[in-house]
Amino acid sequence: MKKLENMEYDALLSSFKKLLKQNGLKFTTQREVILKTLYSNNDHFTPDTLYFLIKEKYPELNVGIATVYRTLNILESEDIATSISFGSQGKKFELGNKPHHDHIICKKCNTIIEFEDKAIEKRQEQIAKEKGFKLTGHLMQLYGICSKCQKEEKGE
Amino acid sequence: MKKLENMEYDALLSSFKKLLKQNGLKFTTQREVILKTLYSNNDHFTPDTLYFLIKEKYPELNVGIATVYRTLNILESEDIATSISFGSQGKKFELGNKPHHDHIICKKCNTIIEFEDKAIEKRQEQIAKEKGFKLTGHLMQLYGICSKCQKEEKGE
DNA sequence: GTCAGTGCAAAAGTTTTGCATACAG
DNA sequence: CTGTATGCAAAACTTTTGCACTGAC
Numbered sequence: 001m002k003k004l005e006n007m008e009y010d011a012l013l014s015s016f017k018k019l020l021k022q023n024g025l026k027f028t029t030q031r032e033v034i035l036k037t038l039y040s041n042n043d044h045f046t047p048d049t050l051y052f053l054i055k056e057k058y059p060e061l062n063v064g065i066a067t068v069y070r071t072l073n074i075l076e077s078e079d080i081a082t083s084i085s086f087g088s089q090g091k092k093f094e095l096g097n098k099p100h101h102d103h104i105i106c107k108k109c110n111t112i113i114e115f116e117d118k119a120i121e122k123r124q125e126q127i128a129k130e131k132g133f134k135l136t137g138h139l140m141q142l143y144g145i146c147s148k149c150q151k152e153e154k155g156e
Numbered sequence: 157m158k159k160l161e162n163m164e165y166d167a168l169l170s171s172f173k174k175l176l177k178q179n180g181l182k183f184t185t186q187r188e189v190i191l192k193t194l195y196s197n198n199d200h201f202t203p204d205t206l207y208f209l210i211k212e213k214y215p216e217l218n219v220g221i222a223t224v225y226r227t228l229n230i231l232e233s234e235d236i237a238t239s240i241s242f243g244s245q246g247k248k249f250e251l252g253n254k255p256h257h258d259h260i261i262c263k264k265c266n267t268i269i270e271f272e273d274k275a276i277e278k279r280q281e282q283i284a285k286e287k288g289f290k291l292t293g294h295l296m297q298l299y300g301i302c303s304k305c306q307k308e309e310k311g312e
Numbered sequence: 313g314t315c316a317g318t319g320c321a322a323a324a325g326t327t328t329t330g331c332a333t334a335c336a337g
Numbered sequence: 338c339t340g341t342a343t344g345c346a347a348a349a350c351t352t353t354t355g356c357a358c359t360g361a362c
Binding site: 180181182184186187218219220221222223226 | 320
């Protein structure tokens with residue numbers, strides 16, 4: 001399992017390097033660290049959170065917040081990462097190399113859980129066909145209250 | 157059709173008034189205008205967009221941006237509106253009490269077609285339940301090429 | 313009349329940009 | 338070497354707050 005993950009990361013890293021080269025951009029330690037941190041934590045990060053994580057893990061690098069933003073924007077425009085923003089806490093990023101999935105988001109605590117549902121995707125294709133559309137993608141997010149926050153609500 | 161819409165708006169307005177009263181808050185012209193503007197445009201608004209729309213439509217009111225934010229936050233905390241936002245540009249609000257529908261959007265000409273699908277919504281409920289969530293809403297947008305643009309593509 | 317709501321301006325919080333220096337290619 | 342990337346600080350945005358005044362109840 002670990003090997004598989006490493007392989008995936010290596011593949012991700014190569015395609016990142018390739019894309020950088022294609023666009024005349026440079027591969028730097030900072031960019032690698034940002035990609036790696038995004039990858040190794042299976043979570044959705046705000047640029048800010050990511051920045052502090054990196055500062056903590058690689059204090060000698062002295063990465064600047066501006067670099068985090070700049071790199072995330074590159075990653076996003078190259079479709080390596082995608083961002084979702086919601087609530088009052090700004091944008092969150094995740095790597096887009098994962099198999100397709102949608103999100104269910106807790107409105108109280110902003111926890112994000114990923115899911116995938118073939119039945120819905122099939123139905124979406126059907127709907128598109130009915131309306132005469134050629135489907136190219138979709139965006140689906142469910143909003144609700146997670147089990148933890150439901151309990152807390154009852155507790156109060 | 158127009159009557160139906162008005163009725164729906166009236167119902168929404170009453171429930172807003174009721175909620176305000178329940179919470180010891182006051183019903184003001186500004187709050188009504190914000191609710192109305194949110195209602196009458198089918199789109200999702202950033203607070204900023206909403207602010208300029210209102211300024212343009214009701215210049216005599218001289219509504220402040222702070223009031224827009226404050227009202228949106230009330231609407232959200234009372235579950236009349238939900239904020240979602242995606243991709244690049246800030247937070248967006250939509251009414252949560254409207255008769256529900258989702259959108260198919262043509263990536264070429266930006267045509268929007270509304271649809272509703274009980275099968276998908278049922279499945280969403282199921283997924284939420286599986287994840288321990290109490291579902292409160294969702295956002296679903298399909299992206300594709302509409303029949304008209306498909307023909308044009310072939311023509312070229 | 314009372315107290316919440318409002319507009320304004322200032323503050324707090326995010327994200328982007330300008331610039332001199334560092335460093336990948 | 339050349340020119341992009343970086344860190345820093347300042348600027349540009351976005352959202353919230355403090356305050357004196359207004360207006361709903």
